[in-house]
Amino acid sequence: xxxxxxxxxxxxxxxxxxxxxxxxxxxxxxxxxxxxxxxxxxxxxxxxxxxxxxxxxxxxxxxxxxxxxxxxxxxxxxxxxxxxxxxxxxxxxxxxxxxxxxxxxxxxxxxxxxxxxxxxxxxxxxxxxxxxxxxxxxxxxxxxxxxxxxxxxxxxxxxxxxxxxxxxxxxxxxxxxxxxxxxxxxxxxxxxxxxxxxxxxxxxxxxxxxxxxxxxxxxxxxxxxxxxxxxxxxxxxxxxxxxxxxxxxxxxxxxxxxxxxxxxxxxxxxxxxxxxx
Ligand code: KIV
Ligand code: NA
Numbered sequence: 001x002x003x004x005x006x007x008x009x010x011x012x013x014x015x016x017x018x019x020x021x022x023x024x025x026x027x028x029x030x031x032x033x034x035x036x037x038x039x040x041x042x043x044x045x046x047x048x049x050x051x052x053x054x055x056x057x058x059x060x061x062x063x064x065x066x067x068x069x070x071x072x073x074x075x076x077x078x079x080x081x082x083x084x085x086x087x088x089x090x091x092x093x094x095x096x097x098x099x100x101x102x103x104x105x106x107x108x109x110x111x112x113x114x115x116x117x118x119x120x121x122x123x124x125x126x127x128x129x130x131x132x133x134x135x136x137x138x139x140x141x142x143x144x145x146x147x148x149x150x151x152x153x154x155x156x157x158x159x160x161x162x163x164x165x166x167x168x169x170x171x172x173x174x175x176x177x178x179x180x181x182x183x184x185x186x187x188x189x190x191x192x193x194x195x196x197x198x199x200x201x202x203x204x205x206x207x208x209x210x211x212x213x214x215x216x217x218x219x220x221x222x223x224x225x226x227x228x229x230x231x232x233x234x235x236x237x238x239x240x241x242x243x244x245x246x247x248x249x250x251x252x253x254x255x256x257x258x259x260x261x262x263x264x265x266x267x268x269x270x271x272x273x274x275x276x277x
Pocket of ligand 2: 044
């Protein structure tokens, strides 16, 4: 099967076909997303929170992203894989950003990167795109700026912020971004931005009018119980069943019920008798 590309995304927007995206962080999770026929896989820096157990995404390194990104590429074949650029790998200078975006795609085999920021990042996006690397933008709630935003809170509710977000989106499109993630903004604003852009918007907590939607793997499947934002819909509740299965395993080992004959190898008893002498 052919991979989804930036051209596929543009075509989907033109045809009013919704784009599906989910995160994945390793071979096994990528397999699940891929088997489900999801169009795009984001190796999100949410990795830091849902897989590595950090408080926020700031501790994630480019090496972490590459390590996990490689596994996701191995576990997928049709979905377009996008690698998140972690905190401080693209903010310092455009040159550093291009080099790091280059590493992200060269070392993982994924075609595209995503980075947070609007107007302020437009020149950086342009440089990366000029180097031949597709870039997905990300505006609204940008978790790498959690300190500055004062928490994981909805963005763009007042006129000034809303106006800036429209500008951010247009600047990213001008810079050559292939798509933009809109996170935690009112649906009316997301609709306006989606109408103004020719590139697809992918929403998370941005309402139904975006060209696509993205959710975190662990949130979709109900694999984590730490944090549940308003915009998350759980399509499974697999954490407890997994704990239950693990508990039964532990009990069966303790009691000797596992392993039974069916999970055990055997051999000619005579050989053992001889060795015992
Ligand atoms: O890191 C991530 O998972 C993301 C999505 C929530 C958009 O950036
Ligand atoms: Na992210």
